[in-house]
Amino acid sequence: MSGPGCNQDGPNVETTIMVEGAAEKMKAVVVHQPGGPEVLKLEERLRPRPSPGWVLVRIRAFGLNRAELFTRNGDSGDAVKFPRIIGIECVGEVVEDPDGEFSAGQTVAAMMGGMGRDFDGSYAEYSLLPHSCIIPINTTLPWENLGAIPEMFQTALGSLRIALNVQSGKTILIRGGTSSVGLTSITLARDMGLKVLATTRNPQRQSLLEENGAHEVWIDSDGELSDRIRQKHPGGLDYVLELLGTKTLNDSLSIIKNPGGICCMTGILGGSWELNGWNPMEHLWNGKYLTAYSGEGMDQKDLQYVIDGVQEGRIRLNTDRVFALDQIQEAHKYMEANQATGKCVVLI
Numbered sequence: 154m155s156g157p158g159c160n161q162d163g164p165n166v167e168t169t170i171m172v173e174g175a176a177e178k179m180k181a182v183v184v185h186q187p188g189g190p191e192v193l194k195l196e197e198r199l200r201p202r203p204s205p206g207w208v209l210v211r212i213r214a215f216g217l218n219r220a221e222l223f224t225r226n227g228d229s230g231d232a233v234k235f236p237r238i239i240g241i242e243c244v245g246e247v248v249e250d251p252d253g254e255f256s257a258g259q260t261v262a263a264m265m266g267g268m269g270r271d272f273d274g275s276y277a278e279y280s281l282l283p284h285s286c287i288i289p290i291n292t293t294l295p296w297e298n299l300g301a302i303p304e305m306f307q308t309a310l311g312s313l314r315i316a317l318n319v320q321s322g323k324t325i326l327i328r329g330g331t332s333s334v335g336l337t338s339i340t341l342a343r344d345m346g347l348k349v350l351a352t353t354r355n356p357q358r359q360s361l362l363e364e365n366g367a368h369e370v371w372i373d374s375d376g377e378l379s380d381r382i383r384q385k386h387p388g389g390l391d392y393v394l395e396l397l398g399t400k401t402l403n404d405s406l407s408i409i410k411n412p413g414g415i416c417c418m419t420g421i422l423g424g425s426w427e428l429n430g431w432n433p434m435e436h437l438w439n440g441k442y443l444t445a446y447s448g449e450g451m452d453q454k455d456l457q458y459v460i461d462g463v464q465e466g467r468i469r470l471n472t473d474r475v476f477a478l479d480q481i482q483e484a485h486k487y488m489e490a491n492q493a494t495g496k497c498v499v500l501i
């Protein structure tokens with residue numbers, strides 16, 4: 154029979170078996186209807202039990218993401234059915250895998266693939282996750298550090314390697330540099346041998362950007378940077394990683410080299426996905442490239458490279474605050490108020 158703790162209705166889901174009475178309980182944060190942080194309800198639920206294709210994971214920590222704000226607000230589309238346990242990433246240990254691919258106790262990360270949207274996600278003590286979401290890892294990092302890594306680094310590394318195909322010795326501007334994805338992109342780009350420029354609206358955050366590896370800091374108070382950057386770099390830059398979105402996209406396209414510069418749109422901190430009245434002949438003239446990164450590009454090798462780099466101190470990890478599960482409303486308010494400088498993590 155299906156139980157209240159198992160709102161699993163993703164595309165590949167077979168019936169999740171819940172045995173009333175025999176099943177153990179877990180704490181989970183459930184959203185019953187879209188709304189503000191107050192709709193995040195901490196509840197006791199039956200612990201789900203795995204069926205073939207699905208792995209039961211004990212969640213030890215998870216990072217907080219803006220994508221979860223969108224889902225909580227009801228802005229993630231019709232695929233999301235409420236009630237839903239949200240959360241698009243986690244780290245933890247395998248409890249049970251009926252297919253035998255993962256052994257009990259194995260440390261794993263999981264992210265995306267419909268997690269917290271198509272089926273219940275990570276805001277819980279346990280989660281039932283499809284094999285396709287799960288990446289086994291080797292690490293001695295504490296859970297709160299590990300919990301900050303998967304989605305933040307997946308986004309930054311995927312943007313740099315897959316979308317921009319960055320090459321050592323080139324120049325890159327990280328626009329929205331103080332965001333958690335921005336800081337991560339700075340440290341990774343530096344590790345990959347690039348010259349890194351980064352932006353903030355707030356002059357007091359200059360040292361934060363420098364500590365993370367930025368060679369140059371640019372104050373981006375009005376979204377008009379191209380003329381100023383071109384004065385210092387007349388030939389333009391090789392790459393821009395655009396985290397503010399379409400609001401500043403045309404200005405970013407004016408910053409890249411012509412021909413050959415590449416701009417990747419990965420975020421929308423400026424609040425807008427779409428461009429009206431956009432003219433490619435004007436903004437992409439003669440050999441500039443525009444691309445985007447929308448996630449799901451990290452494999453086990455990439456994740457292990459990041460974890461090893463963090464363990465060795467080569468790659469910097471920016472964790473801002475660590476919350477408990479029962480502080481989830483406070484954590485969402487904090488994220489929404491743009492108070493964080495780095496990743497917020499919930500430690501279970």
Ligand SMILES: NC(=O)c1ccc[n+]([C@@H]2O[C@H](COP(=O)([O-])OP(=O)(O)OC[C@H]3O[C@@H](n4cnc5c(N)ncnc54)[C@H](OP(=O)(O)O)[C@@H]3O)[C@@H](O)[C@H]2O)c1
Nearest residue numbers: 219308331332333334353354419420421422423446447448
């Ligand atoms: N494509 C993907 O796969 C993917 C995955 C994850 C995240 N993302 C996106 O990446 C972006 C960054 O996410 P995050 O979690 O790293 O963000 P975050 O850490 O919450 O970023 C906060 C910072 O963004 C800056 N900011 C906020 N509103 C702004 C505005 N209106 N204009 C300019 N700057 C603003 C502020 O920096 P200053 O005050 O210093 O300027 C603020 O400190 C988001 O748009 C997110 O949706 C995309």
